Amino acid sequence: MVLNRGLFITFEGIDGSGKTLQLELLTANLEKAGLKYLLIREPGGTSISEQIRKILLDRKNIEMSAETELLLFAAARAQLVKQIVKPALAEKTIVISDRFFDSTTAYQGYGREMNVNFIQNLNDFAIQGLSPDLTFYFDVSVETALGRLKDRTEKSDRIDLESQNFMERTRSGYLKIAERNPDRVRVIDAERDPEEIFKDLKLQFDKILNLVK
Ligand SMILES: Nc1ncnc2c1ncn2[C@@H]1O[C@H](COP(=O)(O)OP(=O)(O)OP(=O)(O)O)[C@@H](O)[C@H]1O
Numbered sequence: 001m002v003l004n005r006g007l008f009i010t011f012e013g014i015d016g017s018g019k020t021l022q023l024e025l026l027t028a029n030l031e032k033a034g035l036k037y038l039l040i041r042e043p044g045g046t047s048i049s050e051q052i053r054k055i056l057l058d059r060k061n062i063e064m065s066a067e068t069e070l071l072l073f074a075a076a077r078a079q080l081v082k083q084i085v086k087p088a089l090a091e092k093t094i095v096i097s098d099r100f101f102d103s104t105t106a107y108q109g110y111g112r113e114m115n116v117n118f119i120q121n122l123n124d125f126a127i128q129g130l131s132p133d134l135t136f137y138f139d140v141s142v143e144t145a146l147g148r149l150k151d152r153t154e155k156s157d158r159i160d161l162e163s164q165n166f167m168e169r170t171r172s173g174y175l176k177i178a179e180r181n182p183d184r185v186r187v188i189d190a191e192r193d194p195e196e197i198f199k200d201l202k203l204q205f206d207k208i209l210n211l212v213k
């Protein structure tokens with residue numbers, strides 16, 4: 001199979017699972033190989049979506065309801081898909097996103113215990129028919145993730161301040177998503193050293209790259 005558009009790849013996992021670090025390793029590699037790629041992060045990636053991101057992550061917004069949060073994430077994503085992702089894929093660019101719709105299902109659906117079926121319908125509406133070709137889910141225990149985040153220098157955002165139980169529910173949500181989408185979601189054991197994880201990631205990534213060549 002050869003795709004007549006670029007590849008759309010997403011990275012998922014709880015906070016501190018190591019997504020951003022692996023993304024840095026992967027994009028350095030793509031650059032060396034001279035491949036055309038676009039790196040985006042959710043929520044964000046367009047002027048409107050970045051404005052929504054600020055509202056979502058602002059520690060002052062403690063009064064935000066779970067419903068508002070869900071709709072804002074969906075709104076930021078809808079704008080990103082239409083304005084950036086679809087046009088880039090049409091030009092055969094490899095688009096890699098730090099989080100995408102599985103984050104909404106895992107965090108808002110399983111973490112906040114909102115209606116998962118409704119969230120999946122909302123996700124479908126927001127993505128306008130565009131599903132990732134491949135999703136790497138970085139699986140770590142909550143203990144490991146919290147240990148890594150302790151050493152991080154940036155200030156934590158509103159969502160980082162959630163309880164350990166919330167993180168546990170979110171992680172099991174991710175595992176359910178992976179189980180239900182075995183063709184799309186690859187589970188990566190992210191308890192290992194960064195180099196070992198990257199070797200694994202790179203192997204799987206190179207296999208799928210052949211689809212766009
Ligand atoms: N495999 C690893 N082993 C040990 N430490 C790691 C590993 N991967 C990442 N780290 C460190 O753990 C911290 C969190 O990693 P990173 O920022 O990549 O996670 P993240 O999944 O992007 O988190 P968030 O969802 O909050 O953005 C960083 O300080 C990073 O250097």
Ligand SMILES: [Mg+2]
Pocket residue numbers: 019020021098
């Ligand atoms: Mg990150």
